[in-house]
Amino acid sequence: MCGEHTGKTYLVAGASGGIGLCLSRKLAASGATVLLLARNRERLEQALRTLPPGNHAIIPFDVAKLADIAGLIDSLLVSYNKIDGCVYCVGNGDIVRLRDLSYERLHAIMLTNFYAFIEFVRSLTQKKPKKQCMSIVGISSLASMAPEKYFTIYAASKAAMETAVRCLALELAIKNTTINTIRPGVVATSRLAHLNEFTGDIGTKIKESGFQPLGLIPPEDVADMTLYLLSDTAKFITGAAIPINGGALC
Numbered sequence: 001m002c003g004e005h006t007g008k009t010y011l012v013a014g015a016s017g018g019i020g021l022c023l024s025r026k027l028a029a030s031g032a033t034v035l036l037l038a039r040n041r042e043r044l045e046q047a048l049r050t051l052p053p054g055n056h057a058i059i060p061f062d063v064a065k066l067a068d069i070a071g072l073i074d075s076l077l078v079s080y081n082k083i084d085g086c087v088y089c090v091g092n093g094d095i096v097r098l099r100d101l102s103y104e105r106l107h108a109i110m111l112t113n114f115y116a117f118i119e120f121v122r123s124l125t126q127k128k129p130k131k132q133c134m135s136i137v138g139i140s141s142l143a144s145m146a147p148e149k150y151f152t153i154y155a156a157s158k159a160a161m162e163t164a165v166r167c168l169a170l171e172l173a174i175k176n177t178t179i180n181t182i183r184p185g186v187v188a189t190s191r192l193a194h195l196n197e198f199t200g201d202i203g204t205k206i207k208e209s210g211f212q213p214l215g216l217i218p219p220e221d222v223a224d225m226t227l228y229l230l231s232d233t234a235k236f237i238t239g240a241a242i243p244i245n246g247g248a249l250c
Contacts, residue, residue, distance in 0.1 A: 017038075028052045073127055086137075097150055128177070138181045169238040189219055215246060
């Protein structure tokens with residue numbers, strides 16, 4: 001993939017860890033300028049130090065501040081002239097029982113996982129010259145297809161993303177913009193590692209139970225698929241939800 005994205009600029013939301021950080025490293029190694037966006041400045045600074053040299057930048061920003069997203073995109077376009085693609089890796093994965101699904105909890109998760117994604121897409125495509133090509137990728141989840149107890153709102157938010165992307169692909173085709181989602185199974189991230197303290201070895205459990213026969217998915221695999229969807233090679237793929245499932249039924 002070396003040089004595949006040379007001279008292009010990509011915005012990665014959720015870039016301070018997990019899939020987003022892995023993708024940012026791969027984009028930078030492929031010659032791109034990477035704009036790393038997340039809430040925590042310190043973690044962003046740490047992430048930036050792991051990237052190959054380049055004109056990369058960190059953007060401390062809370063995506064829940066929906067009204068500020070359009071202004072953020074305006075300022076980035078002033079600084080970088082154009083943005084060739086955006087990857088939305090942000091996700092609030094709270095596990096919530098029905099009895100605790102208040103409007104406030106529902107709204108907070110939809111705000112982060114769905115509303116903000118749509119606002120990034122809207123702001124980016126409105127400011128883009130029609131002839132300029134753009135690729136957008138949202139990181140979804142197997143939860144959108146595989147029901148699991150207590151995942152009601154998380155699953156609903158990811159299903160909303162996927163359904164919206166299928167509709168938006170038809171609308172954005174005339175604007176030379178592709179938009180897709182990736183639907184990973186259970187990925188080996190640091191967040192998942194923390195859960196092992198409470199649930200035991202998740203990787204072993206999902207493999208031995210047959211839920212995900214190939215075991216935990218390396219974040220690099222999800223990042224590689226994202227790189228492909230951002231590339232010119234994937235210019236005829238849009239409106240898709242691509243599973244990276246480790247054998248899970250998603």
